[in-house]
Amino acid sequence: MEAAAAPVGALAEKSAAGVAWDLSAFFSRPxxxxxxxxxxxxxxQAEAFAARYRGTINAPGGATAGHLxxxxxxxxxxxxEMVKISAYASLLFAADTSxxxxxxxxxRVEEHMTALRNQLLFFDLEWLDVPEEHARGLIDDPVLAPYRHYLSSERRFKPHTLSEPEERLMNDKDLTGINAWRRFxxxxxxxxxxxVQTNGQTRELNQSEVLTLLRDPDRGVRQAAFESFYSTLESQGQVLAFVYDTRFQDHLVTNRLRKYDDPMAPRHLANEIDAGAVQTMMDVVERNYPLAHRYFALKAGLLGLPKLELYDQYAPLLSVKERVTFGEAREVILRALGRFAPAFADIAQQFFEARWxxxxxxxxxxxxxxxxxxSPSAHPxxxxxxTDDLRDVMTVAHELGHGIHFYLSRKQTLFNYYMSLPVAETASVFAEMLVFEELLAxxxxxxxxxxxxxxxxxxxxATxxxxxxxTRFEQLVYAARAKGRLSGAQIGALWLQANAPYYGDVVSLTRGYEWGWSYISHFINTPFYCYAYSFGELLVLALYGKYRREGASFVPRYTALLESGGSLSPAEQLALVGVDIHDAGFWQVGFDELQRLMEEAERLATATRAQAAPQA
Ligand SMILES: [Zn+2]
Structure with a gap:
């Protein structure tokens, strides 16, 4: 739910000066x-809770539904109560860390909360220990219906959890094992x-600075940045390949011990999504690669190039940046939301007026x-x-989308409040889509x-x-690693193999790109995390397409989806808007939306052709 860091300080314009939140609903001062x-x-209260319930959740003979x-x-x-005190402390800190x-x-609050969490830990552990048959009975009991999803999802890792001494051993050894590799x-x-050499000067840049240069209007700068980036990675190739190879092996070993039958299985379980739905989504994405080829060809024409190199991919089409004040952003966002549903604009209005x-x-x-x-009894x-950048408008729209979602989820109780990962970005990206259309209009x-x-x-x-x-690269690399150790060259070959269908023969896989895998931290930190980005983006595009087809009748169903918070699984929630995530036809609707934008881009390119090619 976080956006990338924006420049703070010197670059900042002042249109948002003094726009600060009011935390007095919690406490008056630190x-x-x-x-x-x-x-x-x-x-x-925590002490009383522990005294009352310890030993009663997994009691001999089983707890009753009413007791649970x-x-x-x-x-x-x-x-x-805990969440509110924590929220006050962390919001205060975020607003002024100095x-x-x-x-x-x-x-002080963090220490307190850790102690409290430890005191309450028995509750979750006892629930996990309840024998399967009895637990099933409780989950299906009508008395516990509001907690059905919570209770069953809590137990979903149970078949893959080892005994307590084994789990402790794994944790201890991970400190100097995979966790140490991550830190390294x-x-x-x-x-x-x-x-990077630009204008005859050599500069030493960090990773995010050099990657920013790949969006520079000057092709020479982009090329220099690209070459420096990948040749530097290549010069560290032996170390990087060793780290990645070890990570791949660790994941395979852990999965064997935990009895997962596929390297993606733990991620699917964490996401509460089944493998079939993910496969369907990815197949549809790959069937639409020709759309990317069409766009890259158009862009090459606009840049006056016969063919794009990888460092031309993100070249800007305008050299001047649009400036938008905070007041203007507020106007356009409220207008966009109001056009979708007046109730959404009313909620957003409160964020501005009540200083949230x-x-x-x-x-x-x-x-x-x-x-x-x-939490449900507080507001987001x-x-x-x-900083008055056009991108900031989208950031505010994105966060307001989350805000509206949380606001609507307040009908749920705390354990049913937070949406699960694959749908957590739905409201935010949907709000961005509405604001994008409004800006375009x-x-x-x-x-x-x-x-x-x-x-x-x-x-x-990109998403x-x-x-x-x-994700395809990870699948390839895990299948290969199961047969034995991988060198940097072997990993690089699999990387190019995974990239080739996307870029086709429209973009050159510029030399050096065979090291493109070697700085991506998701591969090290969270295997197979990346498909959730594709899933979330295509989901919103498809929902947006549905909204454009169905019009006003879509709004109450979409509202119901947001109101359901985290009380249902992603598939159940999406069924509320009439979506079957196993249906390739639904996913294709998302590409129809991109197709529409693509056609508009082609029309505009023809209209502007005479003045095109903004760079030398
Ligand atoms: Zn977000």
């Missing part, structure tokens, strides 16, 4: 004596420096953007760093329209196509 009283009260229901309700009430009082409170990779990556948004890019404030849902808060200049559509298409491609490529 040393408010009410905080201490609240902490004491929660500690006493009361326990769940009390646990939720207790955690609501204040000693904020750091002290944050630290992070540190190694952060320390890498890339020498902190947008001022102050020093000391943390970077990036997020929406904190807090949004943090962003608004307000533009008449064909160059600006073309640039806006191109950036939308490129963002969608949809590229993340599917990354």
């Amino acid at each position: 040393d408010d004596p009410a905080i201490e009283r609240a902490l004491q009260q929660v500690a006493a 229901l009361t326990a769940l309700q009390e646990a939720e009430a207790l955690q609501e 204040q000693e009082a904020h750091r002290t409170l944050m630290q 990779f992070t540190e190694f990556n952060a320390a890498q420096r890339f020498k 948004i902190d947008a001022d890019p102050r020093n000391g404030k943390r970077g990036g953007a997020f929406c904190a849902g807090v 808060y949004i943090l962003c760093n608004y 307000g533009l008449s200049d064909p160059h600006k329209r073309l640039a806006l559509i191109a950036s939308k298409l490129e963002d969608s491609f 949809l196509f590229r993340q599917t490529v990354l």
Whole structure:
């Protein structure tokens, strides 16, 4: 739910100056004596809870449904109070990390919460220990219907969980095993420096700085950045290949011990998505590669190139950046949401008027953007760093989408409040889509329209196509690793193999790209995480297509989806809007939306052809 870090400080414009949130609904100030009283009260409640319920959830003969229901309700009430104190401390800290009082409170609350969580841990563990047959009976009991999804999803890892001493052993050995490799990779990556020569000057850049240059309007700069980036990775190739090969092997060994039959299986289980739905989605994505080829050919024409190199992929089509004030962003977002449903604009309006948004890019404030849902009995808060860039409008729209979602989910109780991962980005990306259409409708200049559509298409491609490529690469690499150790050259060959269908013969796989896998941290940190990005993006495009076809009748069903919070599995939630995630036809609707944008881009390109090729 986080956006990438935006520049804070010197670059910042002032249109969002003074736009700060009001946290007085929680406490009045960091040393408010009410905080201490609240902490004491929660500690006493937790103690009473443990005294009452310890040993009764997995009791001999089994707990009754009524007993479990009361326990769940009390646990939720207790955690609501904990969440509010934590939220106050962390929001205060995020808004100004430089204040000693904020750091002290944050630290104090964190310690308290860890102690409380440990005290309440028995509850989850006892539930996991309930024998399967009895647990099944409780999950299906009508008395516990509101907690059916919560209770069953809590137990979903049970068949893959080892005995307690084995789990402890795994944890201990992971400290110097995979966790150490992760830390090593992070540190190694952060320390890498890339020498780039521009305008006769050599600069030493870090990873994000050199990657930013791949979006430079000057082709020479992009090429220099590309060559420096990949040749530097290649020079570290032996170390990087060793780290990745070890990670692949660790995942395979862990899966064998935990009895997973496929390298993707643990991720599917975490996402509550079955393999069939993911396969269907990815097949549809791959069938649509010709759309990417068509776009790359168009872009080559616009840039006046016979064929794109990989470093031309993200070349900008406009050299001047659009500026949008915070006030203008608010207007356009409310208009876009209001056009979808007046109720959505009303909710968003409250964020601005009741000061639930902190947008001022102050020093000391943390970077990036997020929406904190807090809990059903509180309201959400949004943090962003608004610098008057057009991209910031999309960031605010994105976080407001989360905000509206949390606001609507407040009908659920705490344990049913948070959506699961594959659908967690639905409301945010959908809101971006609405605002994108609104911005486009307000533009008449064909160059600006073309640039806006191109950036939308490129963002969608990066999420949809590229993340599917990354997933196919992981499938290839795990199948190969099962047969034995992999060298950097072997991993590189599999990487190019996975990329080839996406770029086709329209984009050259520029030399050096065979090291393209070797800086992607998802492969090290969370195997097979990437398909969730494709899934989420295509889901929203397809929902948006459904909305355009069905019009107003889509709105109440979409609202019901958001209101369901985390009370259902992703497949059940999407059924609320009439979607079957196993149906390839549904996924294709998402591409029909991109197709529509593609056609508009081609029309605009023809219209602007005379003045095209903005770069030398
Ligand atoms: Zn998000």
